[in-house]
Amino acid sequence: MQTQPSTPSNWLRNYYFTRAIFSVAWVTAAILFNAQSSFVVLLLVIYPAWDALANLVDARVNGGLKANPSQGFNVVVSTITTIAVILAVSNSMYAVLAVFGVWAIFSGLLQLNTGLKRWRSYGAQWPMILSGAQSALAGGFMISQSIGTVVPTILEIAPYAAFGAFYFLLAAIWLVVTVYRKAEA
Numbered sequence: 001m002q003t004q005p006s007t008p009s010n011w012l013r014n015y016y017f018t019r020a021i022f023s024v025a026w027v028t029a030a031i032l033f034n035a036q037s038s039f040v041v042l043l044l045v046i047y048p049a050w051d052a053l054a055n056l057v058d059a060r061v062n063g064g065l066k067a068n069p070s071q072g073f074n075v076v077v078s079t080i081t082t083i084a085v086i087l088a089v090s091n092s093m094y095a096v097l098a099v100f101g102v103w104a105i106f107s108g109l110l111q112l113n114t115g116l117k118r119w120r121s122y123g124a125q126w127p128m129i130l131s132g133a134q135s136a137l138a139g140g141f142m143i144s145q146s147i148g149t150v151v152p153t154i155l156e157i158a159p160y161a162a163f164g165a166f167y168f169l170l171a172a173i174w175l176v177v178t179v180y181r182k183a184e185a
Contacts, residue, residue: 009122009179015058016172022050023165030158040154041089044096045082047161048103052078070113077106097152101142104160108135124174131167138163 026047033039055074059065065072081103088095112132115125138160145152 009175011061012118012122013172013175013179015054015061016168016175019054020165020168020172022054023161023168026050027158027162027165030154030161034154043154044085044089044100044157047157048078048081048085048100051107052082068114068117070110070117074107074110074114077103077110081107093152094146097142097156098146100157100160101139101144101146104139104142105136106139108132108137108139111135122175122178124171124178127167127171127174131164131171134163134167135160 026043029039030043033043052075055071055078056065059068059071059075062068065075081099084099084103085096088099109132112129115128115132118128119125142156142160145156
């Protein structure tokens with residue numbers, strides 16, 4: 001049995017599948033354990049920390065942080081967000097939701113930029129571009145909810161993560177289809 005060589009396209013496909021799986025697992029845990037405050041705190045901290053790590057690894061595999069400045073900046077933004085979530089959790093869920101909202105705006109715009117840059121090399125980046133744009137819009141919505149009267153929970157953040165999972169999965173599948181089409185041509 002012949003194995004397929006590792007290519008940048010294969011890396012990206014596997015990266016997107018991994019991001020989708022993580023997000024699905026995170027959403028599932030958020031739904032199942034939303035009443036367990038210590039687990040909710042852990043989930044809230046893990047999400048931006050995972051994003052920082054994932055962007056760091058992806059940037060390094062694709063030429064390093066200097067070659068991928070939007071991802072390098074995303075690593076910094078997600079790391080700062082992780083720290084801000086740790087600080088905000090002791091304050092209130094309003095503060096946590098506001099932090100997630102600001103993060104969603106910045107990380108969405110950076111993801112959109114990365115998708116546009118990768119379009120030339122890989123194609124099949126429209127799900128990442130849409131995801132970045134939707135993330136920025138969702139961030140604004142989270143900020144508006146954070147100043148509302150209803151006390152937010154992790155379930156206000158779960159749809160954001162679920163849409164992320166959807167877009168990562170769609171991008172991975174689209175890359176598979178693109179490679180298949182090129183092979184058949």
